[in-house]
Amino acid sequence: MTGRRRPPSLHRSGAAFAACAALSASLVSGCGPLPLAAAGPGNPVIVMTWAPEGTAATNMPGMTAMARTYARWVNASGGIDGRELKVVTCNERNNGIEAGHCAQRAVAEGAAAVVGSYSQHGRTFMSPLEMAGIPYIGGYGVTDEEFTSPFSYPVNGGQAALLAGNGQQLARTCERVTLVRPDTVAGDRMVAFINAGLAQDGRHEVTDVLAPEDAEDYTAQARAAGVRPGEGKARSAACVTAVLGDRTDDFFRSFRKLHDGGRDVQIASVLGGVGQDVVNRTGGEDSPFDGAFVTGWYPEPGHPRWEPMRAVVRGHADGEEIDTADPGVQTTWIAYTVLRVVIESLGDSEVTAGSVRRALDRGIEGGVDTGGVTPKLSWRYEDLLAVRDHPRMANAMVTYLEVRHGRVVPVRNGFVSVAETLESNPEDRR
The missing domain is CATH 3.40.50.2300 (Response regulator)
Incomplete structure (x- = not known):
């Protein structure tokens, strides 16, 4: 090192x-x-x-x-x-x-x-x-x-590395990114890190949507994260990433109900929010998470x-x-x-x-x-x-993963370092 x-x-x-x-x-x-x-x-x-x-x-x-x-x-x-x-x-x-x-x-x-x-x-x-x-x-x-x-x-690298990596992963695809995250002190820090990742490719800052950590219904947050008119025509235009731990699936269930299945929107999360267990539980190859981007710390589960x-x-x-x-x-x-x-x-x-x-x-x-x-x-x-x-x-290494045909698989082999992104993050230098 x-x-x-x-x-x-x-x-x-x-x-x-x-x-x-x-x-x-x-x-x-x-x-x-x-x-x-x-x-x-x-x-x-x-x-x-x-x-x-x-x-x-x-x-x-x-x-x-x-x-x-x-x-x-x-x-x-x-x-x-x-x-x-x-x-x-x-x-x-x-x-x-x-x-x-x-x-x-x-x-x-x-x-x-x-x-x-x-x-x-x-x-x-x-x-x-x-x-x-x-x-x-x-x-x-x-x-x-x-x-x-x-x-x-x-x-x-903790949540900081995951969020910075998630921002970098989405910046290559998305014109606009919405982050749905817990209304907690830890959640407050997430915004700066994902913005740092987006900034690496010159993307705009995320739209920040707060959610109660123990909510039983995410309809209001799903509405706030909604697709703007015309954005759904291009899959890459609008992206929604949710970092809600065990409740990530609950949020996306509400999101799909409100937005015609949500298939025209690139969805994303980090490991701990969307993983192989969630994909298996929601239909495997038919899971609505098929195509989701996932940022992790470690190699894919099947490695x-x-x-x-x-x-x-x-x-x-x-x-x-x-x-x-x-x-x-x-x-x-x-x-x-x-x-x-x-x-x-x-x-x-x-x-x-x-x-x-x-x-x-x-x-x-x-x-x-x-x-x-x-x-x-x-x-x-x-x-x-x-x-x-x-x-x-x-350790500021992350992995870029994707849900493909019911499996969480690597988008690219090996680790991706977000050290430079985190070290140069101006919002973390206060």
């Missing part, structure tokens, strides 16, 4: 330390770094994975299921370098209070890391982890804190590079439902791959939150090899990208 100059990393703020008082006294006492159990010979390596389940908004149960499956797999073959891996999971519930509770539990359990997790509540969960010195490896990438905290080690993960799920899921095409599941697999490489690099040294973090900061020689589903990963100072407000970003 090529090194480059970047803005200085953000250090822990006063707010992080102030959060100490808010931690449950039954779980944590005192402020500052806390003593954590060391994983030496005979002691398991304890880690945590959290994700929301059973909520009215985005749900990611496959991430915690993948974490448990990974532990069953490595422990069945002797553990990681002879160490048992103990995975503790937590339901974050898409709720800031519950996210904080999950983080507090990670501290109480003596976790060496939080791995492959999803939460939109970075302000709530990151402070307890920082104070305890616990690294956050491979979060899903939906919060600012994942790309600013020196204790975070993201494996992808041979995912076979090691698929084999682990086949052999060790133990009845848990895991969709290996889910980008959350894929992110968790990658994050645990990083964890394994780091633990193996420690040799006979104790595995603690501090030793894991130091190994990540020092870097693995040649970078962490994830089997080609990402570039080799490294979080050394010289390997981080010069993306303003995202100083922890180490």
Whole structure:
């Protein structure tokens, strides 16, 4: 990975330390770094994975299921370098209070890391982890804190990379782009990133349509995203991209009802909104998503590079439902791959939150090899990208995909870098 100059990393703020008082006294006492159990010979390596389940908004149960499956797999073959891996999971519930509770539990359990997790509540969960010195490896990438905290080690470019890539992918086809996105703080950031991608080909800024994150009906948003008179005559004239997580299909269902099937409009999304599971569920080869553009972080779900993960799920899921095409599941697999490489690099040294973090900061020689589903990963100072407000970003690669005959397939082979787009984004330099 090529090194480059970047803005200085953000250090822990006063707010992080102030959060100490808010931690449950039954779980944590005192402020500052806390003593954590060391994983030496005979002691398991304890880690945590959290994700929301059973909520009215985005749900990611496959991430915690993948974490448990990974532990069953490595422990069945002797553990990681002879160490048992103990995975503790937590339901974050898409709720800031519950996210904080999950983080507090990670501290109480003596976790060496939080791995492959999803939460939109970075302000709530990151402070307890920082104070305890616990690294956050491979979060899903939906919060600012994942790309600013020196204790975070993201494996992808997060929503910023997806949106910038989506803008670049659509700019080649569309005269006008409408973005339908959540009416949340995370959603507010989406507009600047997709505009940065569109600007690479001189396209106009998106039409921004806000939607409640847990809406049951998207008729109003579908009407606001409607096709202007005459635009439907040329498929490439009007494009609508929706980034609503689990509710993306609900929006497009409303959109098709209002706009004569919506077949004359180029539709798009990012992985997590439209994926192979959605295509299968909506008709496969007859899916109304046929022809949709999709921007992802990783290779298409059917790529041979995912076979090691698929084999682990086949052999060790133990009845848990895991969709290996889910980008959350894929992110968790990658994050645990990083964890394994780091633990193996420690040799006979104790595995603690501090030793894991130091190994990540020092870097693995040649970078962490994830089997080609990402570039080799490294979080050394010289390997981080010069993306303003995202100083922890180490991977700005995306993939351009399309739904074709019922399958999510690549539009082009290999990764596309959006690093230059993000680094030059004027709206992110405030």
